[in-house]
Amino acid sequence: MVRRSGRGAAPDSVVRVVARMLPAPSVMVAAALIVKGYAEVGDGFAAGVIVALAVSLTYVAVGADGAEAVLPVLRHAPKIAVTGLLLALASGFFPLVYGEEPVSHQPAPGEPLTKFGKLELFTQLLMDIGVFLLVVGVLVMLLHQFGRLRGEEKS
Amino acid sequence: MPWAPSLDLHLSFRLDGLGAIYGLLATGIGALVFAYGTRYMTLHLEHERRGAVERWRFWPWMLLFAMAMVGLATAQDLVLVFVFFDLTAVCSYYLIGFDRSDSKARTSAVMALLVTVVSAVAMLIGAVLLYAAYGTFAIPELIERVGPSETTTVAAALIAVAALAKSAQVPLHFWLPRAMAAPTPVSAYLHSAAMVAAGVLVIGRVHRLLERSELVMTGLLVIGALSIVVGGVLALRRDRLKQVLAYSTISQYGYMVLLYGMGSSTSNGAAAFYVMAHAVAKSALFMTAGAVTMATGEDRLSKLGGLGRRMPVLAVASAVAAASLAALPLTIGFFKDELFFAAAWEEGSVTTVLAVVAAALTLAYIGRFWVTLFLGAEKGQVTERSVVMVAPVAFLAAVTVVGGLVTEPFARLAASGGEVTAGRPVEVDPGYHLELSPENLMAIAAWTLGGLLLAAPRLTTVLSRTLARAGDLFGPRRGYEAMLHGLDRASAGVHGLEVRDLRSSIAAVLVPAGLLVGLAFAATPTDGAFALGHVSGADWVILPLLGLITVVTLVIARSRSRLAIALALSVVGFALAAVYALIGAPDVALVAVMVETMLALVFVAALARLPQEEPDEDRGSVVRRKRRRRDVVAGSIAGLAAFVTVWGFLSKPAAESVSDDHIRLAPEAHGGDVVTAIVADFRGLDTLVEITVLLVAVIGVATLMRRGKTW
Numbered sequence: 001m002v003r004r005s006g007r008g009a010a011p012d013s014v015v016r017v018v019a020r021m022l023p024a025p026s027v028m029v030a031a032a033l034i035v036k037g038y039a040e041v042g043d044g045f046a047a048g049v050i051v052a053l054a055v056s057l058t059y060v061a062v063g064a065d066g067a068e069a070v071l072p073v074l075r076h077a078p079k080i081a082v083t084g085l086l087l088a089l090a091s092g093f094f095p096l097v098y099g100e101e102p103v104s105h106q107p108a109p110g111e112p113l114t115k116f117g118k119l120e121l122f123t124q125l126l127m128d129i130g131v132f133l134l135v136v137g138v139l140v141m142l143l144h145q146f147g148r149l150r151g152e153e154k155s
Numbered sequence: 156m157p158w159a160p161s162l163d164l165h166l167s168f169r170l171d172g173l174g175a176i177y178g179l180l181a182t183g184i185g186a187l188v189f190a191y192g193t194r195y196m197t198l199h200l201e202h203e204r205r206g207a208v209e210r211w212r213f214w215p216w217m218l219l220f221a222m223a224m225v226g227l228a229t230a231q232d233l234v235l236v237f238v239f240f241d242l243t244a245v246c247s248y249y250l251i252g253f254d255r256s257d258s259k260a261r262t263s264a265v266m267a268l269l270v271t272v273v274s275a276v277a278m279l280i281g282a283v284l285l286y287a288a289y290g291t292f293a294i295p296e297l298i299e300r301v302g303p304s305e306t307t308t309v310a311a312a313l314i315a316v317a318a319l320a321k322s323a324q325v326p327l328h329f330w331l332p333r334a335m336a337a338p339t340p341v342s343a344y345l346h347s348a349a350m351v352a353a354g355v356l357v358i359g360r361v362h363r364l365l366e367r368s369e370l371v372m373t374g375l376l377v378i379g380a381l382s383i384v385v386g387g388v389l390a391l392r393r394d395r396l397k398q399v400l401a402y403s404t405i406s407q408y409g410y411m412v413l414l415y416g417m418g419s420s421t422s423n424g425a426a427a428f429y430v431m432a433h434a435v436a437k438s439a440l441f442m443t444a445g446a447v448t449m450a451t452g453e454d455r456l457s458k459l460g461g462l463g464r465r466m467p468v469l470a471v472a473s474a475v476a477a478a479s480l481a482a483l484p485l486t487i488g489f490f491k492d493e494l495f496f497a498a499a500w501e502e503g504s505v506t507t508v509l510a511v512v513a514a515a516l517t518l519a520y521i522g523r524f525w526v527t528l529f530l531g532a533e534k535g536q537v538t539e540r541s542v543v544m545v546a547p548v549a550f551l552a553a554v555t556v557v558g559g560l561v562t563e564p565f566a567r568l569a570a571s572g573g574e575v576t577a578g579r580p581v582e583v584d585p586g587y588h589l590e591l592s593p594e595n596l597m598a599i600a601a602w603t604l605g606g607l608l609l610a611a612p613r614l615t616t617v618l619s620r621t622l623a624r625a626g627d628l629f630g631p632r633r634g635y636e637a638m639l640h641g642l643d644r645a646s647a648g649v650h651g652l653e654v655r656d657l658r659s660s661i662a663a664v665l666v667p668a669g670l671l672v673g674l675a676f677a678a679t680p681t682d683g684a685f686a687l688g689h690v691s692g693a694d695w696v697i698l699p700l701l702g703l704i705t706v707v708t709l710v711i712a713r714s715r716s717r718l719a720i721a722l723a724l725s726v727v728g729f730a731l732a733a734v735y736a737l738i739g740a741p742d743v744a745l746v747a748v749m750v751e752t753m754l755a756l757v758f759v760a761a762l763a764r765l766p767q768e769e770p771d772e773d774r775g776s777v778v779r780r781k782r783r784r785r786d787v788v789a790g791s792i793a794g795l796a797a798f799v800t801v802w803g804f805l806s807k808p809a810a811e812s813v814s815d816d817h818i819r820l821a822p823e824a825h826g827g828d829v830v831t832a833i834v835a836d837f838r839g840l841d842t843l844v845e846i847t848v849l850l851v852a853v854i855g856v857a858t859l860m861r862r863g864k865t866w
Contacts, residue, residue: 056753081850105839
């Protein structure tokens, strides 16, 4: 895999196929992690890294330009990261508006929760989604930045 | 108001007597200086051929400075005082260095910043010492709790050092004359009524703490006296207008430090009165200097003269201000010296003589300043007249005269200020007494002596020159410069050592970390630490895993193939993740697996791009062997330290840990999973900060890699 993903050499076909197929399921796994996050293992950060892993495999398999051609949605990474950060910050600091300490979540501890299937609805969830988006965005941006050597930029 | 309750910091402000005095000075003189500055800065920028937009690099700092000053005047908490103290210093840095193309202005700005900020750290240390001993940063509470002790002496001395450096007292005075590189409004504000006054303000505010230590009070006396004499003598023969005023400021704040050093109720009230009278006069004189320089384009006394006929209003107004500084009757300044003399007389014969000499010096230098400027043969061309630049001077002169006739409001303000300082009611009762009181006799003696000095320029020249030369040779500025160069060299040396190659950069992190941990261990009792536990249950799985990690680590150290190293590293990572999972930290294990996978992928992708062979120019050479040995030493130090720490910690975990609370509270916070609950709720604020850092880091990468293009 190593030598093949090098300059000029064609990547292994198995790697390419796997890389091609992995992003969609990875998003599913990430969603699962977030949904069950509060009851069981996993949270927004882990979910974000999983998606980023699938993306980075694509980068390794088909190169930076190829990956960005296959997954055009990647170019929104900066927006995704900023949205995530704002969402998390907003969920953290919104309580200040009605005079509570930052990061005091609703519903308050001990109060009953609204459930939507397995998904528990509370403001921590917003923060988790924010972290997820941020991690995905940041890691994809890093891949983009380091994905090409100097002089290899698209003209 | 609580600010960071966990650190016991409070935003406590109160407008008391002292706060009122300094707040009024900061806002009142501030308003005048701002008015004056509108015209001055326009002209200044025109002269320097800079765009008018540049004034936006000036006014915000002035405004921030004014706010910091008001905050400082009303702050009742040592940490808060420190924060505002530093805020004023930072503002002054930008204001002094406003003419950034002028290298002198830049070095002056750095000097002012370093001297005041470094000494302000002394105040912070003093505050922390007091907190450790008495459990509060609040000044009123501290005053009640603190008794005389060694800690008190040290803390009081440290706070005093910060305050004295700020007030430009000998031997930390040298920054002030340099700071005259600033535009004149800055000097008229910061260096007469605000920044330098901040030091005296702090002394006035914590005076009852300082009082607990005889040593510190004596120190104040000595330093005040020294500053009066050094500042006064040096001011006698300066040529540049603002330099005369700068040395005069050093001398005048020496009066106030001296008064606080005496520590009687009379002197505390007198000091508060003195601050007001001095600030008004000095500010007017600074603005005079600026107006003259702008009008004529000259800033040296030797190139100026006979301006009285051409700028009559300015001449009269500044005459009043100068008379006030020299304590002539009918001005508010007369009373500042009357109170000063009274306090000095009460104190003893030494201070009496000193007071007379001080007043004589003041009369001599300020007399020379005004006489040379406005009387005598006409020198210099007046090209620019501005009402806006004369009016504030005239206004301050009017205040001076009013204060000389109706002292009541000023006296009452000073009395309430003195009361805050002394903690008991203070009498400030200035007035004209036409009798042979000691104060009046001292005043007459001072005028006579001052007149003599003024009439004997040869003598003052010799005196001033000698002192200036001595100062150049042995003065504290030399020490400052030597220190700066020494630090610079040391830093360059360490930096050179650190960045020589990758190995030394890593060693620069590992070795100090190891040594510091070692030091910490030498200082902690190790009773009961380093116990060997029992092996049971899941441990039988963990142990082989750890053995595997050890073996692989050795492989990494010995291996020569990059790919092998990268893969071995991820073996270590995955094995550790397995260990986490086994000891009941599935969340950590999950994240560890993810991150390891990511790292392995990145390593592999990066290695594929490197040239195949590493450069082998020095393989097997002596240098290489030596380097290897150094690596082993550095690695061993850090590794041993880490090993000892972990072992010690695991054999004796903290009895009560916050994690117990976390586990107990997690279900209540709707979390079945403790780690998630910690990240999103209990330590949510930390998480928010950390994710912000993440985005900042990626922007940093983008800036370095492709000039800020994020995509």
